[in-house]
Amino acid sequence: MNILMIYPKYPDTYWSLKHALRFISKKAAFPPLGLLTVSAMLPAEWNRKLVDMNVTPLDSEDIRWANYVFVSAMITQKDSVAKVINECIKHQTKIIAGGPLFTQDYTSYPQVDHFILNEAELTLPLFLKDIQEGLSPKKVYSTSEYANMAETPIPDYQLLSMKDYITMSIQVSRGCPFACDFCEITSLLGHKVRMKPTYQVIAELDQLYRLDWRGFVLIVDDNFIGNKHEVKHNLLPAMKAWMQQHGYPFTFSIQVSINLADDDELLSLMRETGFTYTFIGIETPEEKALKDCNKIQNNNRDLLQCVAKIQKAGIEVSAGFIVGFDSDTPSIFQRQIDFIQKSGIVSAMVGLLTAPKNTKLYNRLLSENRLINERPGNNTDFTTNFIPKMSYNELIEGYRTIVTSIYSAKPYYKRVRQYLLGFKHTNLRKEKLKLANLAAFAKSIFIIGIMTKGRTEFWKFLFWTLARRPKLFTDAMTFVVYGYHYRKVYGIN
Numbered sequence: 001m002n003i004l005m006i007y008p009k010y011p012d013t014y015w016s017l018k019h020a021l022r023f024i025s026k027k028a029a030f031p032p033l034g035l036l037t038v039s040a041m042l043p044a045e046w047n048r049k050l051v052d053m054n055v056t057p058l059d060s061e062d063i064r065w066a067n068y069v070f071v072s073a074m075i076t077q078k079d080s081v082a083k084v085i086n087e088c089i090k091h092q093t094k095i096i097a098g099g100p101l102f103t104q105d106y107t108s109y110p111q112v113d114h115f116i117l118n119e120a121e122l123t124l125p126l127f128l129k130d131i132q133e134g135l136s137p138k139k140v141y142s143t144s145e146y147a148n149m150a151e152t153p154i155p156d157y158q159l160l161s162m163k164d165y166i167t168m169s170i171q172v173s174r175g176c177p178f179a180c181d182f183c184e185i186t187s188l189l190g191h192k193v194r195m196k197p198t199y200q201v202i203a204e205l206d207q208l209y210r211l212d213w214r215g216f217v218l219i220v221d222d223n224f225i226g227n228k229h230e231v232k233h234n235l236l237p238a239m240k241a242w243m244q245q246h247g248y249p250f251t252f253s254i255q256v257s258i259n260l261a262d263d264d265e266l267l268s269l270m271r272e273t274g275f276t277y278t279f280i281g282i283e284t285p286e287e288k289a290l291k292d293c294n295k296i297q298n299n300n301r302d303l304l305q306c307v308a309k310i311q312k313a314g315i316e317v318s319a320g321f322i323v324g325f326d327s328d329t330p331s332i333f334q335r336q337i338d339f340i341q342k343s344g345i346v347s348a349m350v351g352l353l354t355a356p357k358n359t360k361l362y363n364r365l366l367s368e369n370r371l372i373n374e375r376p377g378n379n380t381d382f383t384t385n386f387i388p389k390m391s392y393n394e395l396i397e398g399y400r401t402i403v404t405s406i407y408s409a410k411p412y413y414k415r416v417r418q419y420l421l422g423f424k425h426t427n428l429r430k431e432k433l434k435l436a437n438l439a440a441f442a443k444s445i446f447i448i449g450i451m452t453k454g455r456t457e458f459w460k461f462l463f464w465t466l467a468r469r470p471k472l473f474t475d476a477m478t479f480v481v482y483g484y485h486y487r488k489v490y491g492i493n
Helices: 018-024 033-041 060-065 075-090 100-108 120-132 185-189 198-210 228-245 258-262 264-273 287-292 303-312 332-343 360-367 392-407 409-421 435-451 455-468 470-490
Strands: 002-007 047-052 068-072 094-098 114-116 167-170 215-219 250-256 275-283 316-323 348-352
Touching: 002 033, 002 060, 018 435, 018 470, 033 047, 033 068, 033 120, 047 060, 060 075, 068 075, 075 094, 075 100, 094 100, 094 120, 100 185, 114 120, 167 198, 198 228, 228 264, 258 264, 258 275, 258 303, 264 275, 275 303, 303 316, 303 332, 316 332, 316 392, 332 348, 332 392, 332 409, 348 392, 392 409, 392 470, 409 455, 409 470, 435 455, 435 470, 455 470
Parallel strands: 002 047, 002 068, 068 094, 094 114, 167 215, 215 250, 250 275, 275 316, 316 348
Antiparallel strands: none
């Protein structure tokens, strides 16, 4: 069998980092970990190629070469998915589809030949068995059960052109113990947190190390501390020992819940292991909205103090914020601005509330006849898929006010200064000055310091950094580039 694995293109979003990539000559932020894992489950004698459309264009020759095209995607990639399907149909190549987009909404894609839904560890073997036994594969392979992650293989990282990515990725766990009503994670992966055995995680680190990867490693778990006891007492001590033995080749980034701030010992262990960045869903400073959406982990706590504690431990916090809850009033816009500015959270992903399929929020809005279309693939594109309680125009304008107020050059650089003043450098990797860094700095001088509207604030920040935080110059310039990307994404001049 010849298998072509296609990862569709991302649109221009907060997470794509498209406008930042141009400064460092990278083509994509993250590799397609799901497809790499699926590849490792295929029979060893099968030939496989990977086309990540965020890195290389899709070639008709590759489609004609393949017996099957495997496509995996998230909802934000649905426009590109449509183009991939059309190309496969044109060349009469059969399509096998899986991943979150299709698991949530496979009936919208009748052109696809076969669906491998839910978790591939359970459904892919059924498809492969039918193929190998000469049976006609079914249209849909699905399950209501959850996979044992001890059976998940090491991803086929060797399929990648690693130099094209900012970071590599691994997965440690699936599932989340919480039940926020707007989040589809539990409908896809369940409440019970299932983890890979520690030896499997170490084996994946070994594989990345053998392939000469050095630098950022994203742990893609939706909540890395969902099983805090196992992480704290087994996984992290083993990762810390491995990192020490190998000279700290990686720096880790994660996504966690805000209760990370409650455990000083865990914070210290993360810092000593090489964790430098975390994304946290803060959503809103409004207690009623948190209660209504069942964000219980954020209720009854000083969120600003929690963020400050994690930052002080040496882990940079970026965060997600949402407007458009039923309880939101026009005052929420300034409250969000004030919270973000006070927090020193440099990277704040502010989005409009949307209702993904199979969530409690979706079902409630459906019963209230408030859904107006399918969920957009991007919650930062000034659209939503339901009728809000607040005037729609007022919501959109308020949302626009937030992103303009936090990402325009002056308030943005003010927030970065605040963060750098309290920054505790914990990167245990010894970074060498590279020509790529010098080239990125030269590009930032030309593009941000000369060609863009906020250039005056850029130069003020540059000289401030040299005077007040010269040792953090690389970090400061990284934030400069991120700010440029966010302004482009949100359409801020």
